[in-house]
Amino acid sequence: MPRTHEGLVRLIERHGTTDPRVIEAFRLVARRDFVPPALKHLAYGDRPVGLPQSQTTSQPSLIARMLEAAAPAATDRALEVGTGYGYQTALLAHLVAEVVSIERRRELVDAATENLRRAGVAGAEVRHGDGFAGAADRGPYDVIVVSAAASRVPEALVDQLAEGGRLVIPVRDRDGSTDNVMSIMKRDGVPQPGRLITPARFVPLVPGPVED
Numbered sequence: 547m548p549r550t551h552e553g554l555v556r557l558i559e560r561h562g563t564t565d566p567r568v569i570e571a572f573r574l575v576a577r578r579d580f581v582p583p584a585l586k587h588l589a590y591g592d593r594p595v596g597l598p599q600s601q602t603t604s605q606p607s608l609i610a611r612m613l614e615a616a617a618p619a620a621t622d623r624a625l626e627v628g629t630g631y632g633y634q635t636a637l638l639a640h641l642v643a644e645v646v647s648i649e650r651r652r653e654l655v656d657a658a659t660e661n662l663r664r665a666g667v668a669g670a671e672v673r674h675g676d677g678f679a680g681a682a683d684r685g686p687y688d689v690i691v692v693s694a695a696a697s698r699v700p701e702a703l704v705d706q707l708a709e710g711g712r713l714v715i716p717v718r719d720r721d722g723s724t725d726n727v728m729s730i731m732k733r734d735g736v737p738q739p740g741r742l743i744t745p746a747r748f749v750p751l752v753p754g755p756v757e758d
Contacts, residue, residue: 548590561607571640580633615729627677628693632658645670694751695725
């Protein structure tokens, strides 16, 4: 298991991430700034780390594959569904012009907002809301990244995707055994058949914001 920040970056490269901008974003964002204090010793491992409210922050190599599949450009506007403690939010903020991130649990909204502030991350707004509904007032989005598994792709997110935009989302199998991370592009106003990025396992995407 990597024991340093740079060791984690090298591990991500060994796992197949080649986009230099994605690799540089991981180099600029320290994961230990976005995990609970008692679990900072786990920050540089390539595995999920538990968060309050039975949530997790995904393993870095999986985040890297999802971000690379989203093909973010420096001028893009991005929507993230599932903020957690703000790690992927911070990575996105280094890759695009602006990020709106939706988190349904108030405790995590507050924690992520503070983590981003302490890390000096600019251009990211964390909102308490319903991930299924997205954030239409700031759309359309060139990139949408969802960090929880849905049984179907939410129509609102497809509607908020810009022409040529990329939606990366885990879609749960009917039997619930696997979450297939899919990349979906919108062309001529229509979502194209999804491209499989990788099978994985995520917490479920649940509708509606909750107060903790």
